[in-house]
Amino acid sequence: DAKTTQPPSMDCAEGRAANLPCNHSTISGNEYVYWYRQIHSQGPQYIIHGLKNNETNEMASLIITEDRKSSTLILPHATLRDTAVYYCIVRDQYSGGGADGLTFGKGTHLIIQP
Amino acid sequence: NAGVTQTPKFRVLKTGQSMTLLCAQDMNHEYMYWYRQDPGMGLRLIHYSVGEGTTAKGEVPDGYNVSRLKKQNFLLGLESAAPSQTSVYFCASARATGNTIYFGEGSWLTVV
Numbered sequence: 227d228a229k230t231t232q233p234p235s236m237d238c239a240e241g242r243a244a245n246l247p248c249n250h251s252t253i254s255g256n257e258y259v260y261w262y263r264q265i266h267s268q269g270p271q272y273i274i275h276g277l278k279n280n281e282t283n284e285m286a287s288l289i290i291t292e293d294r295k296s297s298t299l300i301l302p303h304a305t306l307r308d309t310a311v312y313y314c315i316v317r318d319q320y321s322g323g324g325a326d327g328l329t330f331g332k333g334t335h336l337i338i339q340p
Numbered sequence: 341n342a343g344v345t346q347t348p349k350f351r352v353l354k355t356g357q358s359m360t361l362l363c364a365q366d367m368n369h370e371y372m373y374w375y376r377q378d379p380g381m382g383l384r385l386i387h388y389s390v391g392e393g394t395t396a397k398g399e400v401p402d403g404y405n406v407s408r409l410k411k412q413n414f415l416l417g418l419e420s421a422a423p424s425q426t427s428v429y430f431c432a433s434a435r436a437t438g439n440t441i442y443f444g445e446g447s448w449l450t451v452v
Contacts, residue, residue: 268445269344269430269432269443269445269446270443271443275440317438318438327375327385327388327441328383328385329385330382330383332381332382333382
């Protein structure tokens with residue numbers, strides 16, 4: 227069962243902010259929202275994660291709605307090198323040693339246009 | 341700072357052959373994972389380990405075996421390779437349960 231829903235693809239102009247939406251309407255209280263990206267033929271790269279509050283780091287910002295049923299990843303000034311597949315993943319931080327690996331969907335293919 | 345390193349990066353096998361993929365991490369992480377990724381798909385968890393000497397099955401474990409004899413290494417074995425195991429394999433590690441997971445660069449395996 228998919229825990230997240232993302233659009234299959236999006237375009238964004240270089241230099242503009244890229245806003246990637248994610249729906250996770252069945253998220254539970256212990257589950258964090260993680261974002262990874264995968265540039266063609268490379269390993270997935272961690273971007274950011276959060277529980278309830280908005281988060282920002284050197285790569286991106288994560289905005290989580292108050293009801294936690296959706297979130298948006300923001301790349302503030304997209305460059306051509308940001309073209310990648312972006313995965314939104316919900317993950318239980320307290321799985322107690324079980325299979326707490328990440329469950330990947332198909333993600334959003336973000337294409338940055340020059 | 342190497343992070344997570346996988347060897348080999350590319351391999352072609354004949355059906356029925358065996359091989360081992362090696363994953364090494366230099367971050368003193370307890371948890372390690374093996375994923376596979378097929379064209380146009382997300383990653384799927386094969387096996388994982390929560391510490392030295394432990395292994396457990398993930399979502400798609402059939403046809404694979406793993407071993408974690410040393411904390412820094414996680415080996416993925418294919419006893420009798422099949423064309424359905426043609427895929428890109430990613431190793432990953434995390435400091436502990438619930439911590440951020442970091443990935444290697446992948447190993448491309450083709451079974452003919």
